[in-house]
Amino acid sequence: MKKIKSFLQFRVLLILVIGISFVSCRDADEGIPDFPEGSTEYKNVWVQDSMKRYYYWADQMPAKPDYHLSVKDFFQSLLSPQDRFSYIVDTQDSSTYPRSIRNMYGFDYAILQLGNGDVVTVIKLVLNNSPAMNAGLKRGMMIKKINGTLITASNAEQLTSSIPNQTVFELTVGDWQNNTIVNEKNITVYYGYSFEQSVMSKIFEENGKKTGYLYIYDFPDGMTQTLNQKFIEFKAAGVQELILDLRYNYGGSVSSAAALCSLIPSGITANSQFITYKGNKNGGEVKRTFAQQIAYDPNALDFNTLHANALGLNKVYILTSNNTASASEIVINNLKPYLQVTQIGQVTLGKDMAGFAIEDKRKPKKVTWQIHPVIYKVFNANGEGGYSNGISPQIMVNEYIALPLLPLGDSNETLLSSALNKIYSKSAIYKSTSDQNGEVLFESDKPFVDVRR
Numbered sequence: 254m255k256k257i258k259s260f261l262q263f264r265v266l267l268i269l270v271i272g273i274s275f276v277s278c279r280d281a282d283e284g285i286p287d288f289p290e291g292s293t294e295y296k297n298v299w300v301q302d303s304m305k306r307y308y309y310w311a312d313q314m315p316a317k318p319d320y321h322l323s324v325k326d327f328f329q330s331l332l333s334p335q336d337r338f339s340y341i342v343d344t345q346d347s348s349t350y351p352r353s354i355r356n357m358y359g360f361d362y363a364i365l366q367l368g369n370g371d372v373v374t375v376i377k378l379v380l381n382n383s384p385a386m387n388a389g390l391k392r393g394m395m396i397k398k399i400n401g402t403l404i405t406a407s408n409a410e411q412l413t414s415s416i417p418n419q420t421v422f423e424l425t426v427g428d429w430q431n432n433t434i435v436n437e438k439n440i441t442v443y444y445g446y447s448f449e450q451s452v453m454s455k456i457f458e459e460n461g462k463k464t465g466y467l468y469i470y471d472f473p474d475g476m477t478q479t480l481n482q483k484f485i486e487f488k489a490a491g492v493q494e495l496i497l498d499l500r501y502n503y504g505g506s507v508s509s510a511a512a513l514c515s516l517i518p519s520g521i522t523a524n525s526q527f528i529t530y531k532g533n534k535n536g537g538e539v540k541r542t543f544a545q546q547i548a549y550d551p552n553a554l555d556f557n558t559l560h561a562n563a564l565g566l567n568k569v570y571i572l573t574s575n576n577t578a579s580a581s582e583i584v585i586n587n588l589k590p591y592l593q594v595t596q597i598g599q600v601t602l603g604k605d606m607a608g609f610a611i612e613d614k615r616k617p618k619k620v621t622w623q624i625h626p627v628i629y630k631v632f633n634a635n636g637e638g639g640y641s642n643g644i645s646p647q648i649m650v651n652e653y654i655a656l657p658l659l660p661l662g663d664s665n666e667t668l669l670s671s672a673l674n675k676i677y678s679k680s681a682i683y684k685s686t687s688d689q690n691g692e693v694l695f696e697s698d699k700p701f702v703d704v705r706r
Contacts, residue, residue, distance in 0.1 A: 285320075290619060294320040297327040299620045300341070303611045304331050308339075309627045311533045324622055325349070335641075338606060339626040352417035354697045359383020359447040360390050361501070361698040364409045365653055365691035367432075372694065374404045375429070375658055378501050380470070383447035388440050390426065393657040395434045398425035409695045420444040429657040449473060454483045455662050456490050459677050465492040465564075466669065468661050469513070472505035472580040477512045477547070477554040484516045484562045492564060496672045497584070498572045498661065500598055500652070501698075504579025507607060508550035514584055515543050515556055518591040519565035523556040528587055529636070530607060530629035539629075568593035570672045573646060576698055578602035583631060585644050590634040596646035597671050603643035607631050648675065653691045 288294035297320045305311050310333035318330050328341045343349040355361050359380035366372050374396040379385050396404060399412045400422050416422055421443045427434040450470035457464045465487040487495070495517060504510075511527050523544035530539040544556040571585055573596055582601050588594050608628040613620040632638035650671045652658070659666040664673060674680065 288320065293322075293324060296324050296620050296622060297322070299613065300324065300328055300622065300624060301331065303624055304328075304626060306535055307533070307608075307611060307626060307628050309333075309533055309536075309606070309629065310336060311535075328624070336627055338604060339608070339624075341622055341624050343622050344612070345621045353699070354413065354416055355380070356447075357417055357444050358385050358442050359445075360385035360442075361696070362396055363653065363693055363697070364404065364406070364695040366406060366694055367691050369432075371432075372404070372406050373429075373434075373656075373691075374409070375653070375656065376426075377652070377658060378698070380447045381450055384443050384445040387445075388442045390424075390440065390442070392660060393429070394426045395429050395657075396424050396426050397434055397437065399423075401425075406694050413695065413697050452476070452479050452483060453662055454486065456487070456492060457664060457673060459673075462494065462677070463490060463492045464494040464496060464673065464676055465490075466496045466498065466662060468498040469502055469581075471502055472507075472509040472513075474506045474509060474550045475552045476506075476509045477550070477552075477559060480509075480513055480516060481554055481559055481562055484559075484564065487564060488562055493566075494568075494570070494676050495564060495566055496570045496572065496669065496676075498669070499577050499581040499584065500572050500574040500668060501576055502578070502581040503576065504581050504583075504604065506550060507580055507583060508547050508553055510580040510583050510587075511543055511546040512550075512553060512559055514588050514591075515547065515559045516563045517566055517569055517588065519563070519567065521560070521591055523560075525591070526634040528583065529632040529634075529638075531632065532629045536628060566592060568595060570595045570597060570675065572668045572672060573598040573601050573644070574652065575599050575602060575643070575696075579604045579607075582640065582644055586631075586637060586640065587633040589637065595648065595672075595675065596644065597648040597675070598646050598650050598652065598668050600643035600645050601640070603641045605631055605638050605640045651691070653693065656691070 285298060288298060301318065304314060313333045314331045318327060322330060325341060332339055340351065360376060360383065361378040362374050362376045364372065364374045376390055376392055376394045376396060379390050379392055398404065402408065402412060404412060421441060424440050424442060425437060426440055427437040453468040455466040457466065467483060507528065514527065515521065521543060524542050526540055527543045527546050528541050547553050547556050569588060569592060571594060578601065582604060585594060585596060606627045606629060608626050611624040611626065630638060648671060650668055652667050654667055664670060
């Protein structure tokens with residue numbers, strides 16, 4: 254079951270409440286037949302009823318959907334054209350869960366076309382304790398072949414799309430030196446589970462000014478102890494500036510995101526507003542303070558305990574990419590009313606929405622499908638939101654401007670060095686090689702894409 258749950262952790266909507274009871278929104282005169290219990294049509298009626306109650310775009314759902322469709326197709330027929338994120342899974346069928354190279358094997362890569370026209374494939378992320386790490390993959394390595402086939406611009410997407418349907422595959426990899434791949438070797442990667450990712454921290458110092466760096470891969474519930482300990486260390490060391498690295502963070506728990514935000518600025522209290530959720534006519538508008546949102550995680554430290562270790566800063570630097578999503582974007586947007594946010598990197602994904610899992614809680618359970626719909630749009634304390642096209646950085650930086658990619662947390666790594674240069678008022682210096690201005694042709698991590706299929 255751990256493996257099945259792991260499919261969700263990278264695509265999960267912002268979890269507020271787990272397990273919503275069966276809800277019927279139908280009136281007796283709606284004219285929907287009573288389908289036999291257990292039939293596909295019966296399940297589809299349950300899906301429709303649940304979506305009518307909670308779905309953000311419920312008023313756009315078709316009045317007369319086709320109940321004879323498969324459950325997944327029926328669910329998709331209900332969705333708004335604006336909806337990129339809602340999905341449905343059968344908890345008794347792992348094949349219905351979203352699949353990706355990251356959540357099955359623990360790594361991601363990007364295919365680039367360099368300034369000289371060459372096409373290369375660079376490993377950009379390897380999760381700790383993942384099948385990929387255990388096989389010997391490292392950030393910065395180059396992939397030359399997948400299952401013996403040379404990667405090109407024309408076959409990259411096809412090769413990648415086939416990997417989640419396998420349980421083992423072979424890569425030909427090497428190191429990047431002087432604009433070429435050296436030290437080639439074959440590595441076999443097996444499907445498996447990646448354990449919870451640790452938060453990485455470092456402290457940099459120059460001219461007496463200390464800068465804390467925090468790389469956060471995701472926002473699971475239960476991470477307040479870890480965050481609190483990191484900020485205790487930062488505060489004890491006299492950290493004066495802070496860099497948050499959220500470039501690969503798909504999101505997760507809003508409560509954990511609120512906990513992180515409570516540890517940064519001065520001038521906030523337990524009753525300071527953190528977030529506003531706006532739903533359909535049934536959901537209405539819900540405002541939550543920092544303390545209220547943090548408390549939605551039953552295992553979280555309380556606001557006062559966390560804020561006692563806050564750095565009391567008036568600005569923060571946040572590193573982002575196109576895969577910075579959901580709760581990570583909430584951190585960026587919802588800190589803005591309280592301090593200056595300097596964003597460095599690429600435009601974020603644009604998931605200005607939240608939701609919770611809906612499942613049948615009747616005993617015995619009559620429907621095994623679980624719905625993950627968009628339920629709310631989210632806004633900060635100033636009422637600012639609406640970033641469905643992503644949040645744009647003040648300092649646009651291409652992570653792939655210089656190869657090989659350096660380890661995350663390395664002071665010379667492109668995005669981190671950009672932030673450190675800004676903090677220490679230094680000019681950015683990048684290698685002048687043919688790999689500058691590499692165009693991204695394809696990336697293996699596509700969060701929330703095609704989750705409805």
